[in-house]
Amino acid sequence: MTIKIKVENLNFYYGSFQALQNINIDIHENRITALIGPSGCGKSTFIKTIDRMYDLIEDTKADGTIAFEGINILDESTDVVELRKRIGMVFQKPNPFPKSISENVLYAVKRHGDQDKKDFPSIIENSLRKASLWDEVKHKLNQSAFSLSGGQQQRLCIARTLATKPDIILMDEPTSALDPIATSKIEELLQELKKEYTVIIVTHSMQQAARISDYTAFFLNGELIEFGETKEMFTAPRDKRTEDYITGRYG
Amino acid sequence: MTRYQKKLRMRHFYNQAFKVLLFLVIVVSLLVLVTLLFDIFRKGYQTLTWNFLTSMPSGRAARAGILPSLVGSLVLIALTALISIPLGVGTAIYLELYANRRSRFFKLLQLNIANLAGVPSIVYGILGLAIFSQMLKLGPSLIVGSITLSLLILPVIIVSSSEAIKAVPSSIIDGSYALGVTRWKTITGVILPMALPGILTGSILALSRAMGEAAPLIMVGAVGFVTFLPDNLLSRYSALPLIVFNWTSRPQEAFAQIAASGIMVMMIILLITNLTAIIIRNKTQSRID
Numbered sequence: 001m002t003i004k005i006k007v008e009n010l011n012f013y014y015g016s017f018q019a020l021q022n023i024n025i026d027i028h029e030n031r032i033t034a035l036i037g038p039s040g041c042g043k044s045t046f047i048k049t050i051d052r053m054y055d056l057i058e059d060t061k062a063d064g065t066i067a068f069e070g071i072n073i074l075d076e077s078t079d080v081v082e083l084r085k086r087i088g089m090v091f092q093k094p095n096p097f098p099k100s101i102s103e104n105v106l107y108a109v110k111r112h113g114d115q116d117k118k119d120f121p122s123i124i125e126n127s128l129r130k131a132s133l134w135d136e137v138k139h140k141l142n143q144s145a146f147s148l149s150g151g152q153q154q155r156l157c158i159a160r161t162l163a164t165k166p167d168i169i170l171m172d173e174p175t176s177a178l179d180p181i182a183t184s185k186i187e188e189l190l191q192e193l194k195k196e197y198t199v200i201i202v203t204h205s206m207q208q209a210a211r212i213s214d215y216t217a218f219f220l221n222g223e224l225i226e227f228g229e230t231k232e233m234f235t236a237p238r239d240k241r242t243e244d245y246i247t248g249r250y251g
Numbered sequence: 252m253t254r255y256q257k258k259l260r261m262r263h264f265y266n267q268a269f270k271v272l273l274f275l276v277i278v279v280s281l282l283v284l285v286t287l288l289f290d291i292f293r294k295g296y297q298t299l300t301w302n303f304l305t306s307m308p309s310g311r312a313a314r315a316g317i318l319p320s321l322v323g324s325l326v327l328i329a330l331t332a333l334i335s336i337p338l339g340v341g342t343a344i345y346l347e348l349y350a351n352r353r354s355r356f357f358k359l360l361q362l363n364i365a366n367l368a369g370v371p372s373i374v375y376g377i378l379g380l381a382i383f384s385q386m387l388k389l390g391p392s393l394i395v396g397s398i399t400l401s402l403l404i405l406p407v408i409i410v411s412s413s414e415a416i417k418a419v420p421s422s423i424i425d426g427s428y429a430l431g432v433t434r435w436k437t438i439t440g441v442i443l444p445m446a447l448p449g450i451l452t453g454s455i456l457a458l459s460r461a462m463g464e465a466a467p468l469i470m471v472g473a474v475g476f477v478t479f480l481p482d483n484l485l486s487r488y489s490a491l492p493l494i495v496f497n498w499t500s501r502p503q504e505a506f507a508q509i510a511a512s513g514i515m516v517m518m519i520i521l522l523i524t525n526l527t528a529i530i531i532r533n534k535t536q537s538r539i540d
Contacts, residue, residue, distance in 0.1 A: 053429060058353070084431035091429070095422040097441055108430035111440055157426070164430055 002029040004168060004198045005050065010064035010074075012045055012054070012222075019045045021222045023064070027168075027215075032190060032199045034213035034230065036206055038250065041219040043202045047170045049073075050200065051087040052080045085112065088161030092173045094153035096145035096160075101128075101137050104145045104156055108164045123163055130196075131159035132189050151182025155189065162197075169193065171201040175208070187212050206246050210234050218242045291518075295511025303512055307478045308494065312505030317513055319477045320494040323393075324462060324520070326481055327490055330397035331404070331461050336454050338401070339408030343450075346409070347416040348438060368406035375403040376470025384471055391472020394484040399471050400464060404457040411453020415446035448532040455528035459521050465492035491517045 005027035012020035020042045027033050035043040048054045049062050052073060066073040073083060085108075096104050105124045109115050115123065124141065128134040133155040137148070145156055154174055161169060175183040190212050193199060203209050209216050210230060217227040218239075226233060226242045237243040244250060306316020342364075350357045379399030389395045419442050427437040443450075468490055475497025477489040491513060498510035 051429065053425065056425065056428060081431050081433055084429055086431075089429035091422060091426065093422060095420075095426040097423060097426065098445060107427070107440065108432055111432045111436040161430065 003027065004029040006067040008065040010049065010062065010066065012049055013061045015059045019222050023224045025217055025224060025227055027198060027200060029198050030194055031214040032194050032201060032212055033215040033217065034209035035200065035202045035217050035219060036209045037219035042222040043219045044172055046219065047172055047200055047202055050170055051084050051089055052078065053089065055080060085164045086166055087168045087170060088164060088166035090157050090161055090169065090171045090174045093177045094150055094157055096153050096156050099145060100142045101145050101156060102141040105160050105163050107160055112164065127159040127163040130162050131155045132185065133159055151178050151185060154178060154182070154186060158189070166197065168198045168200065171199065173202050173204055176204055218245060291511045291514050294508050295515045298509050299512040299515055303509065304516070308476050312503060312509055315509055317494060317516060319480055320489040320491045321516060322480050323488040324491040326393065327397050327400065327488065328458055328462050330393065331400045332458055334397060335401035335405050335408055339405050339454070340412050340450055342409045343412030343416055344438060347413050348442070364406050364409050368410060372403055372464055373466045373470060375399055376467030378402065379467060379471040389485065391487055392485040393481050393488045395471050396468055396473055396488065399467050400461040403464065403467060404461050407457040407460070408454050412446070412450045415449025415453065416442060418449065419445045448535045451531050452528050455524055459524055462521060463492055463517065465496055468493060
């Protein structure tokens with residue numbers, strides 16, 4: 001099994017508050033890794049470190065190593081623009097751009113300027129197909145993205161991420177704002193996506209983690225309590241705190 | 252009647268009373284405005300002819316026209332827009348998206364811009380006279396007038412553009428950054444298009460204000476009575492508020508009449524610009540939604 005990302009001794013600070021403490025984790029290629037834990041445990045902060053989105057938040061600092069293709073993502077010299085093309089992010093609430101459906105998919109492609117213009121129609125179709133949205137929107141690609149339902153908007157956000165040809169997709173509770181049907185569609189989609197991409201997903205729901213992920217990491221108060229294969233973690237947790245959490249004793 | 256019904260009754264009464272009070276407030280302010288407009292219209296509509304619009308001013312009210320001031324005002328405002336909008340929007344982009352918001356310098360800048368918006372317009376006139384007219388030896392020219400008006404409305408444009416940029420949801424901005432789009436392309440790709448309606452509305456309202464200004468223009472040497480059209484940036488010029496001022500300060504009734512017509516011309520132009528602002532806003536907004 002190839003390791004896509006190797007995190008070693010990661011610490012993260014908001015001002016003087018330490019939000020992540022000495023995190024060590026291996027992210028496996030073409031697998032879904034779920035991050036679970038109660039609110040404020042650091043799981044969302046953790047995925048923000050992987051594509052350096054924390055750069056946008058003032059007064060934050062990270063140290064340690066996140067090794068990805070021979071570079072340390074946390075290095076000052078890392079080109080975050082290139083990095084974020086390779087590592088896409090899907091947010092908690094669908095955030096399509098106020099543009100048409102096809103413009104949403106092409107948004108980053110056009111602005112990166114590294115793909116041929118005559119490929120645009122096929123990029124639109126392929127991205128939307130991979131996000132299993134094509135059949136629902138193929139007849140109205142020029143309509144505003146806001147005309148779509150919440151679940152469709154979220155799949156559009158996935159499609160526009162796929163259009164930049166990433167290796168890794170980060171998802172920050174992508175279904176927490178969606179109804180059960182839209183959620184199950186996205187969960188099915190994830191099983192397709194992992195054939196081509198490495199997925200890291202933050203989730204509030206332990207059931208979701210158990211259903212969809214291959215690996216699970218349990219965070220608590222900024223520490224990684226337990227990390228392992230999902231099957232094992234949910235049947236035989238090694239740590240007492242993990243057991244308490246997954247059996248619903250807190251969180 | 253129970254205690255509860257009594258209380259409910261009182262609440263309904265207060266509710267109604269307050270509604271009536273608010274309505275009266277509107278009536279008072281509107282009444283003043285309507286009276287003023289009606290008076291101007293009554294005086295001015297007869298002399299507001301095509302001839303009036305296309306003639307030079309004259310010592311005889313019956314032959315006097317408004318052409319140099321009309322052209323002067325339009326050119327002045329166009330130049331002012333060309334100078335003030337790029338400067339103002341650029342400043343707002345810097346302040347909102349590049350400047351370190353917690354630095355002393357940033358706070359000082361913000362405080363100053365807010366204060367500048369409150370400085371009396373005549374002070375800008377004095378500034379324009381001292382720096383552009385005299386120090387830079389540009390004289391009482393069209394370009395000095397438009398630079399002065401630009402300075403006057405710059406704070407308003409900066410503040411309204413800043414507000415419009417601030418109102419762009421951070422989730423959408425993050426969405427753009429997360430796709431590996433650079434800051435500049437995020438600005439041109441989502442931030443400016445979404446802020447555009449607000450920026451345009453603020454800018455056009457600011458320009459309408461500049462259009463009605465007389466004081467700073469008098470300071471930098473614009474005049475009411477001019478019998479030629481401005482043909483270059485260093486031309487002398489007139490503007491609508493100045494010719495109106497010139498006419499109203501004459502004793503003859505006939506001049507009071509054409510002054511009213513001049514005011515009507517000014518108001519029609521303001522109405523058109525404001526209408527354009529609304530149309531542009533609705534158009535860009537519907538493109539976004």
